[in-house]
Amino acid sequence: MLFRSKETKRGPLADSLPPHRAKYSKFYKQGEFCGTCHDVTNPINKVPIERTYSEWRYSWFASQGENGTCQACHMQPASGFAAEPKLVNIRAPYRERIATHDLTGGSNWIYDALPLLWDNLDTNALQLGKSRAMATLQRAAKLTVSYDRKSYLALTVRVINQTGHKLPTGYPAGRRMWLNVSGFDSSGQLIFESGKYNPKTADLISDKQLKIYQAKPGIKGKGATFHFLLNNYFAFDNRIPPRGFTNKAFNKAGAGVVGYNYQDGQFWDDTIYKLPLKTSRVRVAILYQSSEKAYIDFLRRQNKSDDWGKKLTDVWKKTGQGAPVEIASEEINIQ
Numbered sequence: 608m609l610f611r612s613k614e615t616k617r618g619p620l621a622d623s624l625p626p627h628r629a630k631y632s633k634f635y636k637q638g639e640f641c642g643t644c645h646d647v648t649n650p651i652n653k654v655p656i657e658r659t660y661s662e663w664r665y666s667w668f669a670s671q672g673e674n675g676t677c678q679a680c681h682m683q684p685a686s687g688f689a690a691e692p693k694l695v696n697i698r699a700p701y702r703e704r705i706a707t708h709d710l711t712g713g714s715n716w717i718y719d720a721l722p723l724l725w726d727n728l729d730t731n732a733l734q735l736g737k738s739r740a741m742a743t744l745q746r747a748a749k750l751t752v753s754y755d756r757k758s759y760l761a762l763t764v765r766v767i768n769q770t771g772h773k774l775p776t777g778y779p780a781g782r783r784m785w786l787n788v789s790g791f792d793s794s795g796q797l798i799f800e801s802g803k804y805n806p807k808t809a810d811l812i813s814d815k816q817l818k819i820y821q822a823k824p825g826i827k828g829k830g831a832t833f834h835f836l837l838n839n840y841f842a843f844d845n846r847i848p849p850r851g852f853t854n855k856a857f858n859k860a861g862a863g864v865v866g867y868n869y870q871d872g873q874f875w876d877d878t879i880y881k882l883p884l885k886t887s888r889v890r891v892a893i894l895y896q897s898s899e900k901a902y903i904d905f906l907r908r909q910n911k912s913d914d915w916g917k918k919l920t921d922v923w924k925k926t927g928q929g930a931p932v933e934i935a936s937e938e939i940n941i942q
């Protein structure tokens with residue numbers, strides 16, 4: 608049985624008395640622990656795939672002690688037992704403060720998709736996971752909107768990154784965030800829209816002022832592709848840096864900005880939209896999508912060895928086609 612193991616198990620509780628060998632280790636409370644996996648590099652061409660750890664390591668958060676760690680945001684405090692007393696029959700004390708071991712991020716449609724692929728999954732637990740993912744996303748960014756009257760209505764939309772790394776971060780392929788800006792005239796008629804999404808076709812409709820935040824890995828000479836093993840550079844990366852960002856440290860860590868410009872210390876992004884002067888009300892939203900249609904299509908087309916590409920497409924379609932989630936929104940009246 609697990610707890611008869613002779614191996615010493617290490618953990619972050621200095622006062623635990625488990626029925627196996629144990630040793631306190633503060634490593635579990637540090638960002639470096641997560642960093643053993645959350646900088647991913649292609650082993651063949653040494654090109655960065657993910658740099659979530661470095662993004663955090665060279666941010667302000669890494670200098671904030673326990674309050675700034677990955678664990679502080681991704682393992683929210685809870686109370687309960689660190690080990691199930693009934694199961695292991697030990698003196699596990701009830702603890703006022705332990706960490707939730709859910710490591711919730713931004714992925715959200717997968718919770719609905721998994722039970723369609725495998726039987727006997729705990730759908731209740733999956734739905735709780737989904738609601739935690741939605742809550743995590745609500746903490747990801749803040750939005751401010753201001754305006755100026757010129758020969759048009761100049762609307763400045765600021766997205767402020769509240770996370771401890773780039774926004775969005777993680778595996779880049781298919782993940783994106785964009786701004787939806789809607790302008791209404793005095794009779795409530797929609798007279799302007801940028802970042803319109805068609806939920807039927809799962810298409811984000813292109814327009815001249817559209818702002819998308821994403822990283823696009825690619826193959827030199829070919830441009831952006833979803834071939835994560837063949838990709839050998841970043842064709843583009845305008846994801847918003849975290850508090851404490853510097854171009855020098857991020858470039859050195861393979862986490863630099865590409866094809867866009869963020870000043871050192873800038874953890875927000877401003878977009879200035881041109882709206883018709885007769886706009887009297889504006890609604891702005893930040894939308895987050897963990898898997899865009901083009902990525903799902905790619906996986907289906909490229910999968911020749913079995914039917915998993917088709918299976919994935921089927922469940923993606925049945926669960927709302929990775930519908931975007933609103934991270935924040937703001938509505939203002941134009942005086």
Ligand code: HEC
Pocket residue numbers: 640641642643644645677678681682710711712713714740777778
């Ligand atoms: C042993 C390797 C390993 C370690 C250590 C590790 N992770 Fe992960 N983590 C993964 C893998 C693999 C994935 C799934 C791939 C992905 O989403 O990029 C993942 C996914 C995640 C996700 C995304 C979940 C989602 O919604 O898709 C978050 C958040 C996360 N990890 C946070 C952490 C934090 C915080 C720590 C440290 C306390 C940590 N991880 C330590 C391997 C690891």
Ligand code: HEC
Pocket residue numbers: 638641642645659660663664668675676677678679680681711712713714743744746747769770771772773774775776777778897
């Ligand atoms: C200040 C809070 C905060 C800190 C610190 C933080 N994160 Fe996050 N993280 C978030 C939020 C909010 C999101 C969801 C938005 C996004 O994807 O960027 C997120 C997203 C992620 C994702 C992507 C999830 C997905 O859907 O794939 C991963 C992976 C991740 N974090 C890992 C880490 C690791 C590893 C660290 C430390 C090295 C860390 N985070 C530090 C708040 C934080």
